[in-house]
Amino acid sequence: MIFNSLTYLIFLSSIVILYWSLPLKPRLYLIFLASLVFYGFWRVEFIPVMLISVITDYFLALKIASSERIRKKQLLILSLFINIGLLFYFKYLIFFSDNAIGFANLLGITVNPILLNIILPLGISFYTFQTISYTVDVYRNQINPEKNFILYACYVIFFPQLIAGPVLRASEVIYQFSKRPPFKWEFIVVGLRRIIYGIFLKVVIADNIAPLVDSGFSIPIEILSALDVWTLGFLFGFQIYFDFSAYSHIALGSARLMGIKFPENFNFPYLANSPKDFWRRWHISLSSWIRDYLYLPLAGIKVGSQSLGGLEKATLNKNKNKPLFIAWAIMGLWHGANWTFVLWGVYHAVVIFIYRIMLPITSKFNQNLKLFGGIFLTLPIMMLSWIPFRAQSISDVFYMWSKVFNPYSYASLGMKENTYLITACLLISIFITWTVKNKLLPIFTKNKKVVLVCGEILVFSVLISLIIIFLRPINQFIYFQF
Amino acid sequence: MKSNNKRTVFSLLTPLLIGSLLAVISLNYFDSKINPELNFEEFALGSENTSSLEFVNNIQVHCYDLNNVNKCLEGYKNSRPDEEVVLWLGNSQLHSINQMKVKDLTASHLLHRFNIDNSKYVITLSQPNANLQEHYILFEYLMEKLPIKTLVLPVVFDDMREDGIRNSLLEILKNKNIIKILNESNIGKKIYLNASDKDSTGNDLSALDGTIQEKVEIFLNTQLKSYWSIWNSREQFRGQLFTRIYFLRNSLLGINPSSVRKKIPGKYLKNFQALAAVLESAKKQKVEVLLYVVPLRNDVKIPYNIDEYKSFIEEIELLSKSSDTRFLNLENLVPSDYWGTKASTSNIGGQELDFMHFQAGGHQLLADIIYKELQKLWNGGNEYDF
Numbered sequence: 067m068i069f070n071s072l073t074y075l076i077f078l079s080s081i082v083i084l085y086w087s088l089p090l091k092p093r094l095y096l097i098f099l100a101s102l103v104f105y106g107f108w109r110v111e112f113i114p115v116m117l118i119s120v121i122t123d124y125f126l127a128l129k130i131a132s133s134e135r136i137r138k139k140q141l142l143i144l145s146l147f148i149n150i151g152l153l154f155y156f157k158y159l160i161f162f163s164d165n166a167i168g169f170a171n172l173l174g175i176t177v178n179p180i181l182l183n184i185i186l187p188l189g190i191s192f193y194t195f196q197t198i199s200y201t202v203d204v205y206r207n208q209i210n211p212e213k214n215f216i217l218y219a220c221y222v223i224f225f226p227q228l229i230a231g232p233v234l235r236a237s238e239v240i241y242q243f244s245k246r247p248p249f250k251w252e253f254i255v256v257g258l259r260r261i262i263y264g265i266f267l268k269v270v271i272a273d274n275i276a277p278l279v280d281s282g283f284s285i286p287i288e289i290l291s292a293l294d295v296w297t298l299g300f301l302f303g304f305q306i307y308f309d310f311s312a313y314s315h316i317a318l319g320s321a322r323l324m325g326i327k328f329p330e331n332f333n334f335p336y337l338a339n340s341p342k343d344f345w346r347r348w349h350i351s352l353s354s355w356i357r358d359y360l361y362l363p364l365a366g367i368k369v370g371s372q373s374l375g376g377l378e379k380a381t382l383n384k385n386k387n388k389p390l391f392i393a394w395a396i397m398g399l400w401h402g403a404n405w406t407f408v409l410w411g412v413y414h415a416v417v418i419f420i421y422r423i424m425l426p427i428t429s430k431f432n433q434n435l436k437l438f439g440g441i442f443l444t445l446p447i448m449m450l451s452w453i454p455f456r457a458q459s460i461s462d463v464f465y466m467w468s469k470v471f472n473p474y475s476y477a478s479l480g481m482k483e484n485t486y487l488i489t490a491c492l493l494i495s496i497f498i499t500w501t502v503k504n505k506l507l508p509i510f511t512k513n514k515k516v517v518l519v520c521g522e523i524l525v526f527s528v529l530i531s532l533i534i535i536f537l538r539p540i541n542q543f544i545y546f547q548f
Numbered sequence: 549m550k551s552n553n554k555r556t557v558f559s560l561l562t563p564l565l566i567g568s569l570l571a572v573i574s575l576n577y578f579d580s581k582i583n584p585e586l587n588f589e590e591f592a593l594g595s596e597n598t599s600s601l602e603f604v605n606n607i608q609v610h611c612y613d614l615n616n617v618n619k620c621l622e623g624y625k626n627s628r629p630d631e632e633v634v635l636w637l638g639n640s641q642l643h644s645i646n647q648m649k650v651k652d653l654t655a656s657h658l659l660h661r662f663n664i665d666n667s668k669y670v671i672t673l674s675q676p677n678a679n680l681q682e683h684y685i686l687f688e689y690l691m692e693k694l695p696i697k698t699l700v701l702p703v704v705f706d707d708m709r710e711d712g713i714r715n716s717l718l719e720i721l722k723n724k725n726i727i728k729i730l731n732e733s734n735i736g737k738k739i740y741l742n743a744s745d746k747d748s749t750g751n752d753l754s755a756l757d758g759t760i761q762e763k764v765e766i767f768l769n770t771q772l773k774s775y776w777s778i779w780n781s782r783e784q785f786r787g788q789l790f791t792r793i794y795f796l797r798n799s800l801l802g803i804n805p806s807s808v809r810k811k812i813p814g815k816y817l818k819n820f821q822a823l824a825a826v827l828e829s830a831k832k833q834k835v836e837v838l839l840y841v842v843p844l845r846n847d848v849k850i851p852y853n854i855d856e857y858k859s860f861i862e863e864i865e866l867l868s869k870s871s872d873t874r875f876l877n878l879e880n881l882v883p884s885d886y887w888g889t890k891a892s893t894s895n896i897g898g899q900e901l902d903f904m905h906f907q908a909g910g911h912q913l914l915a916d917i918i919y920k921e922l923q924k925l926w927n928g929g930n931e932y933d934f
Contacts, residue, residue, distance in 0.1 A: 072768040073761050107761040255560045262564075281711055284742045285814030294814075480814045482709065487797070511555060519563055526567025531575055534778065535785040539756050539765065 067107040067225075068539040069316045070268050077104065082254075082323045090246040094216045097224060097243070097324075104225035105188070112187040115152065120222050122148050123197040127204040127211040138205060145201040149194045156186050161403035189229040191400055195355055196222050200236045202359055209237050217243055226320035230313050230545040232331040232351035239326070247325045260319025266529045267312035268543070269536040275305040275492070276541055278485050283456055285480055287465050292475035295466045297489050299449040302456045304492045306544050307335065310349070313543045334500050336448070339440025341417045344448055356397050364389035386422075391415045401455070409463060410454040417447055575778045575785070582784045596890045597905045598648035599640070602657035602672070604664075610643060610656045610672040613716040620671050621693055631669040632697035634659075634922065635690055637683045639707055641842055642674035644905040646888040652908035658915035663922075668697070679710035680819040681739050682717055684826050688729050689720045691833060698925065699835050700918060702842045703823065703864050705852055706904065711815040713743040729829070735821035798894035805893070805900050806848070811856040820863065827871040836925050838918065839868050840876035843910060845903045847884030874925055881917060882910035 067074050081100045085093055106113055126145040130138050154162075160182045170177045200222070203209045212218035221239045282298045290298070314331035321328050331350050338344035345353045365386055391412065398411020428436060450470065454463045469475040479486070510518035602610040607623035624633065636642065636656060645652050656672035663670050671694070673686060683701065690696060713721070720726055721743055730736030756762035772779040798804065830837045841861055844850060850857065861877060868875035886909040889899040 067761055068756060071756070071761065071765055072772065073764045076768065107764070108759050110760070251557045251561065255557055255564065258564060259560065277712070280742060282814075284711075284738060284818075286817055289813040289817055478813065479810075480812065482711075482812055482815070484797075515559060519559060522563030523566045523570065526563050527570035527574065530568050530571035534571065534575060535782050535789065539761075 067104045068542065069313065069320075070265055070273075070537060071539040072537070073107070078320055078323070085324050086249050093246065094214075094220055094243060097220045098216050101220070101223040101225040101228060105223070105228060108188050109185075112185075115156070115187050115190070116193055116223065119149055119152060119194055119197045120219050123201045123222075124212075124215055124218050127201050128213070130201065130204050131211045142201060142205045146198065149198050153190060153194050156184055156190055158399075158403045160184060192231050192233055193222055193228065195233050195352075196236075199233070199355060199359055203236055209240075212236070212240055214244075224321070224326070226317040227328065230310070230317070230543055231349070232314060232317065232328055233355045234328065234351065238329060242326050250325070253322055253325045257319045257322035257324075260315050260322060262319075262526065262529055262533065264312045264315030264317075264319060265533050265537065267308045267315065269538065269540075270532045271492075272305055272309035272312060273536070273541050275301060275308065275488070278488060279305050279456070282481055282485060283458075287462055289480045290466065290469060291478045291480050292469045292472060293486075294480045295453065295469050296446070296449070297481065297486055298456075298466075299446075299452050300493065301485065301489045303336070303449045303452045304489070304496075306452065306455070307332075309544045313545060334496070336445055336496055337441055337500055338444050338448070339437050340444055341414070341421045341447070343440070344444060345414075352397075352400075356393055356400075360396060361389050361393035364392060387419060390418060394418075405460050406454040406457055406463060409460055410451055413451050413454065417451070572778075578785065578788070579778050579781050582781055582788065596888055596899075597640075597644040597646050597902070599643050600645060600648065600652075600654050600657075601643060602654055602660070604657060604660050609660045609670065610654065610674070612643065612673065612675055613714075614719055615716065617673060617690075620673070624669055624671060624694065628667075628669050631667045633694045634663065634668050634670045634698040634700060635687070635694070635696045636670060636672040636674075636700040636918075637678070637686060638672065638674040638702045638842075639678045639704055639904075640674065640676040641702070641704070641904050641906075642672055645911060646886075646890070646902055646905045646907045648908065653911065655911040655915040655918065658912065659918055662915065662919045666926075668922075675714070675716075677707055677710050679707050679712075679815075680822040680826070681711070681735070682713055684736070684822040684829075685713065685717060685720050685726065685730070685739065687826055688726050688829065689723065691829075691835070692723075692725060696835055698922060699826075699830055699837045700922070701823075701826065701837060701839050703839065704842050704904075705811075705857055705860050706809065708816045708819045708860065709809060709812050711818060713739065718743060733821075733825040733828070735818060735825050738818065739822070795893060795895050799896055803894070805890075805903055806851050808853060809851055810853055811860070816860075820867075823864075824867060824871070827867065827873055830873075831871060837873045838876065838921055838925055839864070839873050840878050840918070840921075842878060842904075843882040843906065843914065844879045845882075845884070845887045845901065845906075846880055847887065848901060851903055874921065876917070876921055878914070878917065881913055882906045886910035886913075 067077060077100075081096065084096055088096060102113055105116065123145055126141050130141045130145075133141060163180055163182065167177045167179055200209075200218075204211045212221070217240060218236075220243050221234065221236055224239070224243075227234060279298070279302050282294070282301065285294075311332040318328045318330070329351060333347040333350070335344055335348035338347050394411040394415035395408050396411070397414075398407040398409065401407045401410070428440075431439070450467065453466050454460070457463045457466060507518070510521070600610075601608065601612060601616070605627075607627050608616075608619045609623060611617040611620040636659065642656055643654060645654060656670070656674070660670040660672075671690075673690070675682065680703070687699060721730075721740055727740060730740045756765055769779070778785075827837060827839075841864060861879070865875055865877070867873075886906045888902055888905075888907060890902040890905070892898050892900050
């Protein structure tokens, strides 16, 4: 089910009303069934695929907890094999077979292309990561396996986070499902406010940026100037941010309506003052997953179990660069079965690698220089990383990047004037929003409550009007395809 | 949300409730002010320009989009189905008359009349700011529907700055034959790829294609539209909003029709490639083409970079030569007396020069010269009197 639709709003309202009228046990069954319905609204036939992952890890986790060391490891490997196998089959088989055939042909071995028609089940990258983290946490003795299947299944397939995250940890969610908190109006109000922000960002901002991005990337790349490449990087960066953070707002708000609290997934990432800071602010749940279940084990470091983002633990380790590049390449591949995504991951690895080298020098700078200079440098570097995320091929990416470093390429403009204007307005609006949220709101909350309430009335009346005008499932959330 | 922690539920809920109420009240207010007939693509023409979709002997011969084009097709089939068709594609210049008076006629009407005795049936299809990519798919689409003998195709520097396929034409891209034809050219492939993921159902449900939710969403939307007029007026609201933003931009940045509009290389190239594809396809299908550069207001400084405009004309002329197509440069055809002004497209108000739409006298001149050129085209260079 798509969030930005009437269907979802009616579905969510019905579920929330039923949820608060039921006792604990039926409530869990309600969430379980509602999540299956939610998923089935896309394609019923892929529900079994999801349940295979859920059921497998339920039983394997129970077995792991009661097994001896060697057996434990075997069971963990079996779990990883099944989950990664599903992911590989549905998401990567075509990619790897095409590459293998291409490679064979390159070596002079003639292999005919295999025609595979595999549909990627929605959310598979997200729910397999959750089931993997659950089993690994049990294996690491960080959590006890959940004996109640429905309770455990609710953690994996809870509909607000099923399709595009946040990637949750069992320790953050299962305990919340196992209690029956009394109804509080606060849940409803806070949840609704988050949902309104989210739908606004999606249908009013992200969906209206999308045609500009599509149009820009459809221009023959030979014609694009350096300024066009920058603009497209920034514009797509804004689109993906508003799109994905919108999804996270709606997911967090929907869960909150039922008294469930998810960790934040975004925190003004484009105001990060370093690459490290960026990854503590962008898709926090995924970056912390990659850190805890891939990067730190590769670097031989003991891990925590919370979606807090960041990679600082690893910087203390000597063996840190090889795992860095491997983890980032896999992170790239997780986003899509294409070499452009791998390039995106490696780009970030390179940026972090350089950042680490520079750290001893930059740490001597004064605070303001570090903060503002950091933002000023990090923002364009991060925005350039979106080029491989959106471009058609690796050669296109390098061609576009090369323009940025060619001074002669700054002399012309290849897109409509509005594109540059809108990009500039969006950039300014992010800084204004951050200032209002972090500097002005606390002052008004403390001293001028009437002004705050009046201001919010105005803001909500505009947001709700625009949502009514623009609400339509015209575009999927970008992260659905991952 | 740190700031929320210190606030009571009441202070969080009040803005939400009053804000919702205000939103509904204000939308209701604006809903009562909206003219449901207003076409926003036409809105920018200003009140001094009148759109006129022509009827000859009660048969529609000038249409503007895919929904409307069926009327032109029916008119042809029900009146003179044995005649060869002359298709005239274009932009709002063809259907707008500046300061229109009673009995004024557009060039499309006149050209249709001139050709009745020649047993040629002229159908015109024009859309505001139509780009050549749109002309390309329309041409291919109409080739399937009509025995087109001649194509009259204007090229407009302004429209070389436009891109993409408007929603009202997306239905064409579901036609398998058209897809096949488009796939034969690089630009056709691009047009199809860029446009095929958009929705043309008018239900705005592109993200739900083929899902159970699509059916539910259509049902809910239909129900809501029938019970709540605001839901029905949403497209109008969106149009109004974008128009206001466009006006605001023009006011803030001092943009008006006299402002210099630069060539946009990416869009220019795509449109140029689309033009080449039309000419090639027409040649293959033995359709004669009359290509012309549209009349332009020349009593004031033109709103283009003069070098870019000159090279645009040279490139079009070169292309027409290489494809053996008859070419006319009509930029100086319409004298200054026939040009006018239009209402401002900014919040400042007043009048602005109109560089695109001329008065009825200009339409007469345009129809005359196109007719003469068609005669030459059909008769191997010999003119006929009319």
